[in-house]
Amino acid sequence: MSLMYDKSRQEPFNIIDNVYYVGTRFVSCHFFASDEGHILIDTAMPGDGPTILGYIEELGFNTKDIAHLLITHAHIDHTGSAAYIAQQTGAAVYIAQEDAPIAIQEQITTWDRFGKNTGTDVTAEVLADKEKFWLPPDPVKIDHILKHGDTIKSGTTQLEVLHTPGHSAGSCSFAFEVKHQGKTLNALLPGGIGANAFMDEVLEYNIFGANIYDYITCLKTMQKMDVDIWLGAHPFFNNSFEKFEKARQNKDTNPFIETPSDTQGGKAFLNQWLKEAEEVLLKMTGD
Numbered sequence: 001m002s003l004m005y006d007k008s009r010q011e012p013f014n015i016i017d018n019v020y021y022v023g024t025r026f027v028s029c030h031f032f033a034s035d036e037g038h039i040l041i042d043t044a045m046p047g048d049g050p051t052i053l054g055y056i057e058e059l060g061f062n063t064k065d066i067a068h069l070l071i072t073h074a075h076i077d078h079t080g081s082a083a084y085i086a087q088q089t090g091a092a093v094y095i096a097q098e099d100a101p102i103a104i105q106e107q108i109t110t111w112d113r114f115g116k117n118t119g120t121d122v123t124a125e126v127l128a129d130k131e132k133f134w135l136p137p138d139p140v141k142i143d144h145i146l147k148h149g150d151t152i153k154s155g156t157t158q159l160e161v162l163h164t165p166g167h168s169a170g171s172c173s174f175a176f177e178v179k180h181q182g183k184t185l186n187a188l189l190p191g192g193i194g195a196n197a198f199m200d201e202v203l204e205y206n207i208f209g210a211n212i213y214d215y216i217t218c219l220k221t222m223q224k225m226d227v228d229i230w231l232g233a234h235p236f237f238n239n240s241f242e243k244f245e246k247a248r249q250n251k252d253t254n255p256f257i258e259t260p261s262d263t264q265g266g267k268a269f270l271n272q273w274l275k276e277a278e279e280v281l282l283k284m285t286g287d
Contacts, residue, residue, distance in 0.1 A: 012055035017178035034155035037067025049081030072191030074102035083138040092143040096170030105139040115211025166215025167192030168208040187229040230266020
């Protein structure tokens, strides 16, 4: 399956505290600056690596100081430039165990339409047509496995790993705190919440372990979390660019800090995905 996306330039920007947006118009990449080694989450599509590293340098940081490269899940739009960025920076790469076979492109098996691993090895078939199966051209060497409850710490940044399967078997989200005007705020980056994982053409070869039941469970869990700032694996999940423009026009407020009535924020999008997920489940089961 070919993915069409906007390749125009997106200015990198500060979201809040030490958190920056360094992604593309299509995929969000988040950068956490730290004197003890920067953290980068996700790498966009193949070929986007130089752009992402260029954005980080444009913000005034040394890309050689990136110590941790975290991958939310193994789809091509998040692992696409992982091999390149790891090679250029020397950063250690992290991904969940369930998504590791996709990233390293070894021992890839299929899962049924509801997320049960069949154990059928399709590695040769998948590697013969990587684009069709949402795989980047180059395998990624994985240095560390992300596990639920793990903490990735660098300086004052501390990310809690949340295993949130459904979009893929190994999708991970990250919870963390930021400081703003003397207050501590709760932030969450949901790793994989798009319902596109349940399209028929994807589930025909469900190599990522999409699981509609896990997906709904994780969305409901995130709904109940106390979150002030919702980030997104894609900018349209939380209106990143619109919020950036509002912040540029009014520097006295930060629109990334959401209110309960925010209709254009991450919580609203989460509710939308849950509604879509329940419609998908009804279509899949007929119940």
